[in-house]
Amino acid sequence: MYKISELAQKVNLSRTTLLYYEKLGLISSKRQANGYRSYSEFDLQRVKLLQQLQAGGLSLKECQACLEAKINRAQLLQRLQTLDEDIAQKQKSRELLSSMLGMSSMRDWHQTTDKHAPSAHLDWLMTQGFSETQALRLKWLSKDMNNHEQYMREFEFIFDGLDRLGPSSxxxxxxxxxxxxxxxxxxxxxxxxxxxxxxxxxxxxxxxxxxxxxxxxxxxxxxxxxxxxxxxxxxxxxxxxxxxxxxxxxxxxxxxxxxxxxxxxxxxxxxxxxxxxxxxxxxxxxxxxxxxxxxxxxxxxxxxxxxxxxxxxxxxxxxxxxxxxxxxxxxxxxxxxxxxxxxxxxxxxxxxxxxxxxxxxxxxxxxxxxxxxxxxxxxxxxxxxxxxxxxxxxx
Ligand SMILES: C[S@@+](CC[C@H](N)C(=O)[O-])C[C@H]1O[C@@H](n2cnc3c(N)ncnc32)[C@H](O)[C@@H]1O
The missing domain is CATH 3.40.50.150 (Vaccinia Virus protein VP39)
Incomplete structure (x- = not known):
C-alpha cells in the first residue's frame, strides 16, 4: 500500500493531480485508521498505464475512455490524423527555421511568399540587405536568398557570350x-x-x-x-x-x-x-x-x-x-x-x-x-x- 506522497513520487506527479485522478474515478484510495489515504499496487499500475496512453498523445478524457471501455478505433484514428497534421506543420516550421538559418534552400518559401505578397516580399528582401537589383534578381532568377550569389554567378556564366536575353527579332x-x-x-x-x-x-x-x-x-x-x-x-x-x-x-x-x-x-x-x-x-x-x-x-x-x-x-x-x-x-x-x-x-x-x-x-x-x-x-x-x-x- 502507498501513501499519496509515496505514489506521487513513484509516478512523478503532484498530489493535486492524483486527487484529481481519484475524483475522476481513475484510481481509488482506502482510508486508513489515521484518516490517511492509501493506494494499492493496482492504483500505481493504473496511473502508469494512463501515462503510457497519454504518451500516445491522448487527452485525459480519451485515456479514461480507453481505460474504461474497449478501444474506440475511430477515435484513435482521428487522433492519429490530427497528430500527423501537427507533425507535418511542425516539420514545415522546422524546415523554415533551418532555411532561414542558411541550413537548407528557401526556394519554396520565397516562391509561395512572392505569389501571395509580392511587394511585401520584395520590401522584406531589401530589409535583409539586398539591393533592389539583387532583390529583383532573387525574385525572378535565384529564388533563394541562401544561394543567391552563387546562382547569379552561374547564371551569368551561362549567358556569357549570348546577346539576346529574351525572344526578339x-x-x-x-x-x-x-x-x-x-x-x-x-x-x-x-x-x-x-x-x-x-x-x-x-x-x-x-x-x-x-x-x-x-x-x-x-x-x-x-x-x-x-x-x-x-x-x-x-x-x-x-x-x-x-x-x-x-x-x-x-x-x-x-x-x-x-x-x-x-x-x-x-x-x-x-x-x-x-x-x-x-x-x-x-x-x-x-x-x-x-x-x-x-x-x-x-x-x-x-x-x-x-x-x-x-x-x-x-x-x-x-x-x-x-x-x-x-x-x-x-x-x-x-x-x-x-x-x-x-x-x-x-x-x-x-x-x-x-x-x-x-x-x-x-x-x-x-x-x-x-x-x-x-x-x-x-x-x-x-x-x-x-x-x-x-x-x-x-x-
Ligand atoms: C530578359 S532581359 C531582356 C533584355 C533585352 N531587352 C533583350 O531582349 O535582350 C531583361 C533586362 O532587364 C534588365 N533589368 C532587370 N531589372 C532591371 C531594373 N530594375 N531596371 C532596369 N533594368 C533591369 C536586365 O539587366 C536585363 O538586361
Whole structure:
C-alpha cells in the first residue's frame, strides 16, 4: 500500500493531480485508521498505464475512455490524423527555421511568399540587405536568398557570350515601329540588355535613343557592340546614350520621351506597375511599346500551366492584358505574337550553350532551371507566346 506522497513520487506527479485522478474515478484510495489515504499496487499500475496512453498523445478524457471501455478505433484514428497534421506543420516550421538559418534552400518559401505578397516580399528582401537589383534578381532568377550569389554567378556564366536575353527579332521590332506615327524625337529603351534591339532601333529610326538597364555588364557589352557597329564619324546615325539605373526609379523629366520601348523587361517590375509608372515620362499622345509573355490558349496543359504559375504567376491572356492596358489609359494601336524567328534567335544559342555546359559536366541549379524552361518551350510553345503591344497614351 502507498501513501499519496509515496505514489506521487513513484509516478512523478503532484498530489493535486492524483486527487484529481481519484475524483475522476481513475484510481481509488482506502482510508486508513489515521484518516490517511492509501493506494494499492493496482492504483500505481493504473496511473502508469494512463501515462503510457497519454504518451500516445491522448487527452485525459480519451485515456479514461480507453481505460474504461474497449478501444474506440475511430477515435484513435482521428487522433492519429490530427497528430500527423501537427507533425507535418511542425516539420514545415522546422524546415523554415533551418532555411532561414542558411541550413537548407528557401526556394519554396520565397516562391509561395512572392505569389501571395509580392511587394511585401520584395520590401522584406531589401530589409535583409539586398539591393533592389539583387532583390529583383532573387525574385525572378535565384529564388533563394541562401544561394543567391552563387546562382547569379552561374547564371551569368551561362549567358556569357549570348546577346539576346529574351525572344526578339529586328523584323518584329520594325513591325512595331511601322505603326508608330512619330518618326523623330526621343526614344527610351528600358531593360535594353546587351542592346540587340537598341542597335536595330538605331539602324531603322531617326530617334535620339537612350538605353537604360540596371546591369553594368550588359551595358558594357552594348557599348562594345556600338563601337563595332556604329562608326562614330557617321553622323547620319542617331545618338545613343546609355544609363545605368532601375526601371523603378528613372532619372528623367516628365514627358521627356516620344516613345518608350521595352522588350521582355517590363514583367520585372510588373506590367501593371510599368504601365502606370512609366506614363509620366511619355509626351502627350506618345507611345509605349512593350512585349510580354502571354497565354495563347484558355486551356493550357497542366504541366505548362503549373510551370508558369511558379515562374511567372502574373502571366495573363492577350485579352486580359489588353483590358489592363485600356484601364491604364492607353490605346492599343497594334498587338501581335512574336514570330518563330524571335524565339529561335533567343532559344537556339541558349540551347547550344546549355548542351555544351552539360557535356562538360557543369552541374548547377541555374543550368537545371534553364534546362527545365527549355524543355517547357520545346513541348508547349504555342500554348503561350510573347506578345508585342504598341500603345498610344490617351489624353
Ligand atoms: C530578359 S532581359 C531582356 C533584355 C533585352 N531587352 C533583350 O531582349 O535582350 C531583361 C533586362 O532587364 C534588365 N533589368 C532587370 N531589372 C532591371 C531594373 N530594375 N531596371 C532596369 N533594368 C533591369 C536586365 O539587366 C536585363 O538586361
Amino acid at each position: 529586328t523584323d518584329d521590332s520594325i513591325k512595331a515601329l511601322s505603326s508608330i506615327a512619330v518618326k523623330t524625337g526621343e526614344l527610351l529603351e528600358i531593360g535594353c540588355g546587351k542592346g540587340v534591339t537598341t542597335i536595330a532601333l538605331a539602324e531603322h529610326t531617326q530617334f535620339a535613343i537612350t538605353g537604360l538597364d540596371n546591369d553594368e555588364y550588359n551595358l558594357s557589352c552594348l557599348k562594345e557592340h556600338l563601337a563595332q557597329q556604329l562608326p562614330p564619324l557617321d553622323h547620319s546615325l542617331p545618338q545613343i546614350e546609355l544609363i545605368c539605373a532601375s526601371m523603378t526609379d528613372m532619372p528623367f523629366s516628365e514627358q521627356q520621351f516620344d516613345v518608350i520601348w521595352s522588350e521582355g523587361s517590363a514583367y520585372i517590375m510588373g506590367i501593371k506597375q510599368a504601365l502606370e509608372s512609366w506614363k509620366r515620362f511619355i509626351k502627350p499622345e506618345g507611345y509605349l511599346v512593350v512585349s510580354d509573355l502571354v497565354w495563347l490558349t484558355d486551356s493550357p496543359d497542366d504541366e505548362v500551366q503549373q510551370f508558369w504559375l511558379d515562374a511567372y504567376p502574373e502571366m495573363a491572356t492577350v485579352a486580359s492584358r489588353q483590358q489592363m492596358i485600356e484601364d491604364a489609359s492607353y490605346q492599343v494601336i497594334d498587338s501581335y505574337t512574336l514570330n518563330q524567328a524571335s524565339w529561335d534567335n533567343y532559344l537556339l544559342p541558349l540551347q547550344q550553350k546549355a548542351n555544351q555546359l552539360a557535356d562538360h559536366v557543369f552541374v548547377s541549379p541555374a543550368l537545371a532551371d534553364l534546362q527545365k524552361e527549355l524543355t517547357i518551350h520545346s513541348k508547349y510553345l504555342g500554348q503561350y507566346g510573347y506578345q508585342m503591344f504598341v500603345l498610344k497614351l490617351r489624353n
